[in-house]
Amino acid sequence: MLEPKQYRPLLSVNNLRTSFFRKGVELPVVDDVSFEVSSGETLAIVGESGSGKSVTSLSVMRLIPSPGGRIMGGEVLFDGMDLTMLPEKRMYDVRGNEIAMIFQDPMSSLNPVLTIGEQIAESLRLHKGLSKGKAMHKAIEILRTVGFARAAEIVNEYPHQLSGGMRQRVMIAMAMSCNPKLLIADEPTTALDVTVQAQILDLMQNLKKEFNSAIILITHDLGVVAELADKVIVMYAGKVVEQASVRELFNNPQHPYTRGLMQSVPKLDQDEDRLFSIGGNVPTPDNFPKGCRFCTRCPQVMPKCHQQQPELIKVGDNHLSRCFLHEAADV
Amino acid sequence: MFNYLLRRLITVIPILLGISIISFAIMQAAPGNPAVMTMDPTISAEARARQLEALGLNDPIPVQYVKWLSGVVRGDFGLSYTQRRPVMEMILERLPNTLLLMLVATILAMLVSIPIGIYQARKRGSALDYGATVFSFAGLAMPNFWLAMMLIMLLSVQMGWFPVGGVSTLGADFSILDRLHHLILPALVLATSDMAALTRYTRSSMIDVLNQDYIRTARAKGLVERTVVYRHGLRNGLIPIVTIFALMLPTMIGGSVIVETIFSWPGIGRMFISAVFERDYPVIMAITMIAAVLTVIGNLIADICYALLDPRIEY
DSSP states (O other), X not given: OOOOSSOOOSEEEEEEEEEEEETTEEEEEEEEEEEEEOTTOEEEEEOOTTSSHHHHHHHHHTOOOTTTEEEEEEEEEETTEETTTSOHHHHXXXXXXXXXXXXSOHHHHSOTTSXXXXXXXXXXHHHHOOOHHHHHHHHHHXXXXXXOTTHHHHTTSOGGGSOHHHHHHHHHHHHXXXXXXXXXXXXXXXXXXXXXXXXXXXXXXXXXXXXXXXXXXXXXXXHHHHHHOSEEEEEETTEEEEEEEHHHHHHSOOSHHHHHHHHTSOOTTOOOSSOOOOSSOOOOGGGOOSSOXXXXXXXXXXXXXHHSOOOOEEEETTEEEOOHHHHHHHO | OHHHHHHHXXXXXXXXXXXXXXXXXXXXXXXXXXXXXXSOTTSOHHHHHHHHHHHTXXXXXXXXXXXXXXXXXXXXXXXXXXXXXXXXXXXXXXXXXXXXXXXXXXXXXXXXXXXXXXXXXXXXXXXXHHHHHHHHHHHXXXXXXXXXXXXXXIIIIISOOSOSSXXXXXXXXXXXXXXXXXXXXXXXXXXXXXXXXXXXXXXHHHHHHHTSHHHHHHHHTTOOHHXXXXXXXXXXXXXXXXXXXXXXXHHHHHHHHHHHHHTTOOSHHXXXXXXXXXXXHHHHHHHHHHHHHXXXXXXXXXXXXXXXXXXXXXO
16 A cells, blocks of 8 residues: 555545436536545534534435435545545445445444444445454454443344433444545434433544544534634535634634524523524525525625625635625725 | 244243134124024024023133133044034144145245346336236236136136036046146145235335445446346345235235135135134134244244345344
């Protein structure tokens, strides 16, 4: 193996466009999204439901529900290969082996009729060619790593015998079993109790250090972002609206949507009767406004916003934002 | 599990008792009686009364039932009115033929409909999916006596590919091939409606399962589609199908009555029809009870299958 001579991100997604088709009409659920992640780095993708963040991650895995959805354009460069061009056969070696995924709902993401051990060992046998016995042995080992004291018994249990937090740890064990270079975690803590959330986040943090994996963390929880992420992209209605390092984003949010999100987080030192919320809903893809996609809900909307789509503009070091307000400020 | 089976077997007793009372009552309520249907109409009224007395048919119906029941408990289903032979003996002669027919029909239904249903679920909206749907509905809508006669007319009479009926060629030595040759058409007819229903159920069950989160997890592991569908999908998809199997058994017994009659298949279905026409009460009751027992066994097997397929179910 040659060491890469120059810096190259592990994953670089360029101008990704993924659409769903309903009655022949193209609905661009992910529209011109670009980002990069390097090994040992955590990228958070933040946005409300319907912003296209899950579809972005499924596009990377090439697991868009088909028929119905399709990657229409752009490239997903992973370790130098364009995954969008890879034959399906080669994708089987990438999925679960080099890129692994953790899903939102641990209650439904494990197969109810297979034991925990079988489900973890399956990846190991497939990708690492381990024998049944060796894979089971390794499964026990991994379960210990994710904090199961009774790992040797857990392998013979079924998902319904475990709690939500335990199941999510099993999911993580499954995802980490083949030491993937990239871990995609789609709202890994959303369905869990707050106390369990902290455990899972700790676990992911430790695994990242141990394996030096890159992590894409999809969430709408800004607390989780602050805890885990190195950099953040904020998505709205299929577009990236702001991109920055986590510190920069929290200290200096530029896009009106990001600011809205920040304000919706309850703060202890403020004594308000009502929590702030951004009025309205994310428009659905068949309903995207012609101009800026946020114009229907933006508190600082200008006439121009209804006419034209703003571009991503550099507003600081490694800080991009998609808003006409920054142009106005420059002038 | 053993305790559960024992409990289930105990609950079977009142069920069978209930069935026997209802069938006995319905049978008696039907117009006509053995005297009218089978006795020589020219004998004197006195002789007829003597015969009825000898058969016990002059007793009040509850007494007749209790007499019948006390025989059954001792394994004695009585003598056939028309053949003057023990009913049990007659049934044991013919039951294997019916069971063979039902077994082959069930296997045929399974082998055809489950793979087709899975294929339809995977390729929803494809031409083959629509084609199979059309065939399923046709299969459900076609009365089996009509289908049987069409097949006999086309494949047996006109093309000469299959015998028109019976279990084997008369006078020929026993051969498995000859038996199968005779078995194909009746089994196919008996299986048709279940095949159609099972295809529909498999399709919808697999569509449901393939949309589950754990299927996405399996795909994210890098498993090939075949493993995803058969290892992760099918076992979950089969759980509801098991119920359909349990329900299929009684309809098959009903279907065998028609199919056996049309294909002159010497099974208990055909025997049942002639017994009904002759008001041969002991034979009718015996076959009804066998059908009831088979149905109960089918349900029991379904319950055992649930526990085998689904670890969440414990007894």
